[in-house]
Amino acid sequence: MEALKQKFADKALALYQELRTIAKEKGSTKVDEVTLGQVLGGARGIKMMLWETSQLDATKGIRFRGYSIPEVKEKLPSGPQGEPKPEGLFWLMLTGEVPTAEQVDALTQEWHRRADIPQQVYTTLDSMPADTHPMTQFTIGIMAMQSDSVFSRRYAEGLPKSEYWDAVYEDSMNLIARLPHVAAYIYRRAFKGGAHIEPDTSLDYSANYAHMLGSDDEDFRSLMRLYLTIHADHEGGNASAHTVSLVGSTLSDPYLAFSAGMNALAGPLHGLANQEVIKWIFEMIDSLGTETPTEEQIADYVQQTLDEGKVIPGYGHAVLREPDPRFTAQRRFAEQYVKDSDLITTVWKIFDVVPPILQGLGKVKNPWPNVDAHSGALLVHYGFREFSYYTVLFGVSRAFGVLAAGIWSRALGMPLERPKSVTSDWVKAQVKDN
Numbered sequence: 001m002e003a004l005k006q007k008f009a010d011k012a013l014a015l016y017q018e019l020r021t022i023a024k025e026k027g028s029t030k031v032d033e034v035t036l037g038q039v040l041g042g043a044r045g046i047k048m049m050l051w052e053t054s055q056l057d058a059t060k061g062i063r064f065r066g067y068s069i070p071e072v073k074e075k076l077p078s079g080p081q082g083e084p085k086p087e088g089l090f091w092l093m094l095t096g097e098v099p100t101a102e103q104v105d106a107l108t109q110e111w112h113r114r115a116d117i118p119q120q121v122y123t124t125l126d127s128m129p130a131d132t133h134p135m136t137q138f139t140i141g142i143m144a145m146q147s148d149s150v151f152s153r154r155y156a157e158g159l160p161k162s163e164y165w166d167a168v169y170e171d172s173m174n175l176i177a178r179l180p181h182v183a184a185y186i187y188r189r190a191f192k193g194g195a196h197i198e199p200d201t202s203l204d205y206s207a208n209y210a211h212m213l214g215s216d217d218e219d220f221r222s223l224m225r226l227y228l229t230i231h232a233d234h235e236g237g238n239a240s241a242h243t244v245s246l247v248g249s250t251l252s253d254p255y256l257a258f259s260a261g262m263n264a265l266a267g268p269l270h271g272l273a274n275q276e277v278i279k280w281i282f283e284m285i286d287s288l289g290t291e292t293p294t295e296e297q298i299a300d301y302v303q304q305t306l307d308e309g310k311v312i313p314g315y316g317h318a319v320l321r322e323p324d325p326r327f328t329a330q331r332r333f334a335e336q337y338v339k340d341s342d343l344i345t346t347v348w349k350i351f352d353v354v355p356p357i358l359q360g361l362g363k364v365k366n367p368w369p370n371v372d373a374h375s376g377a378l379l380v381h382y383g384f385r386e387f388s389y390y391t392v393l394f395g396v397s398r399a400f401g402v403l404a405a406g407i408w409s410r411a412l413g414m415p416l417e418r419p420k421s422v423t424s425d426w427v428k429a430q431v432k433d434n
């Protein structure tokens, strides 16, 4: 058995026993109270699922197994310029331990070994118009691999419950290994006339993905390591993670569950916001006729967007109440690696201008930037201007977190998820005498 799988099995089995005892002996412990406002307001803040891989704090941001983004950057094995490798984060999320550089290298090799893409993926993608939205191509590409699912095959053969996690682990490892290949194929067919680039297995996961996209720039490789690490997980309640978890709870296999989650990530209030941000900035630049807008010009354009009844993409968050540490990590990266970019300077000016305007509306709970406010400008800097592709990059990263969490869910014996809904008549009856 692979070292990672063995380590996970040891930890997960112990936790499974512990949680069963807790559920049996303390199951009636109250952990939350639900208000009508939460029922009518998108279930914000309701504690209703277990998620081992990360936890979000409204002011401090995400922590992966207890480690903040600066801590992850400092502790995880990194590339030559010091940016953390997502391989290490995956190891951390599954085991709770910071891996050694050798363990991370072995995982890189394991994923290279598993990156065997069934031919039908390419024939399926090639049958679609090249201008089909890249996220649509991405979910279809994932679905085209579903017939390979180890979990589905073994379930049909009578897999016992105690071995679900093992088959889900196999599917998740295969899927993570394959995703950059499918994702790069989509990029090259959509934007580079189908001139595909062979993988280079001497590279780590992020550098190889960058290579297959078309860049061997050392700084861009570093950006990919950082990008794929910081977008990986944001606890369980966000729309993509929750979708993967919900679908996985029916014992749909990881291909089915992950592609469902990617359809959630493709919405403009969630992962698609990264494309919406850069589109909005390009439209602003076009409309103002300058690549270096002043703060006053930006403020006017923000007001115009709000007057048109639209949101300012990249700002606000369902949970966070401070600037997103993932925004800050990208800003630090830009400060270190990018010497002059009008676009990035504009992103920083927007950061100075937008929060007071949103605050002034009196209804926006978080006026600060989220992760999507920065990523596009960095990608443009390295030559990736095709913003409809950006959410695919996000999706490749999100696989690390949601698939690691899926392995945990099956190992811990999490049941079918099925919360309660109510009708408006029920709501009216509740408030009648209040």
Ligand SMILES: CC(=O)SCCNC(=O)CCNC(=O)[C@H](O)C(C)(C)COP(=O)(O)OP(=O)(O)OC[C@H]1O[C@@H](n2cnc3c(N)ncnc32)[C@H](O)[C@@H]1OP(=O)(O)O
Pocket: 268, 269, 270, 271, 273, 310, 311, 312, 313, 314, 315, 316, 317, 318, 319, 358, 363, 364, 365, 366, 370, 371, 372
């Ligand atoms: C990876 C990620 O998913 S990060 C989020 C990416 N999404 C975006 O950047 C899109 C822009 N932001 C938004 O639409 C929101 O802030 C969301 C969807 C992220 C969070 O939504 P909520 O939790 O409902 O935010 P909140 O409680 O602050 O909303 C209250 C009001 O402020 C508005 N608001 C929130 N953010 C913004 C914004 N960026 N611009 C304008 N109005 C906003 C809401 O639309 C809502 O208005 P309404 O009462 O008239 O319907």
Ligand SMILES: O=C([O-])CC(=O)C(=O)O
Pocket: 233, 234, 237, 238, 239, 240, 318, 319, 370, 371
């Ligand atoms: O946490 C959320 O709701 C959205 C988000 O930032 C993410 O999923 O990365």
